[in-house]
Ligand code: HEM
């Protein structure tokens with residue numbers, strides 16, 4: 001499961017294209033796109049939708065007993081792709097200002113992405129089928145046990161960070177829409 005780095009390369013490519021688009025907007029408008037105007041706002045919304053997909057889709061597929069669409073490895077690849085491209089778009093949305101709660105939300109976002117890379121590293125140490133089931137592999141029994149324990153520990157850290165991120169993101173979105181959009 002998760003052989004190669006295809007999803008990382010695709011995410012990298014998408015980020016280069018998005019950077020190009022961002023560069024064009026900067027060039028034409030001669031300013032850093034403000035978070036509350038068309039481009040900055042739009043890229044924040046699309047990025048946030050990607051992040052919501054990251055938070056929900058893989059977990060739903062993992063726990064679904066009735067629906068068995070697609071391989072788990074493909075869902076995890078999609079998780080990683082949207083989990084990188086979404087936060088990158090949100091980063092471009094910030095207009096490089098990190099005040100107050102919005103700044104804290106950005107910090108949570110950065111932390112979850114770094115944590116994701118650590119999780120990906122541990123995850124790929126455990127030999128699995130393409131559908132995510134653990135199999136006997138090249139690891140010795142003892143280091144397999146260790147990798148499993150590490151993965152469980154990682155889950156207990158990664159999941160609450162994700163929740164804190166979405167709580168603060170929803171408060172930011174509510175407040176930003178109220179103060180910066182509706183009251184304008
Ligand atoms: C995890 C997702 C998000 C993060 C990390 C984030 C972060 C930020 C940051 C750092 C700023 C700049 C704050 C400052 O001026 O110091 C900002 C501004 C803003 N954000 Fe977000 N944002 C996110 C999602 C969204 C979404 C989905 C929306 C809209 C539906 C949104 C609406 C706004 C608006 C309107 C502003 C401008 C506020 C103003 O000009 O005072 N944000 N955001």
Ligand code: HEM
Nearest residue numbers: 051054055059080083084112113116117119120123159162
């Ligand atoms: C917006 C960013 C992200 C969010 C909100 C997020 C959220 C989550 C959540 C909630 C889970 C638990 C899934 C479950 O067991 O039900 C998870 C698992 C995982 N995530 Fe992320 N993640 C993000 C980004 C990333 C990134 C960038 C990577 C890799 C570079 C990554 C790699 C993983 C891995 C390997 C797992 C474990 C899969 C498993 O044990 O079945 N995540 N993530």
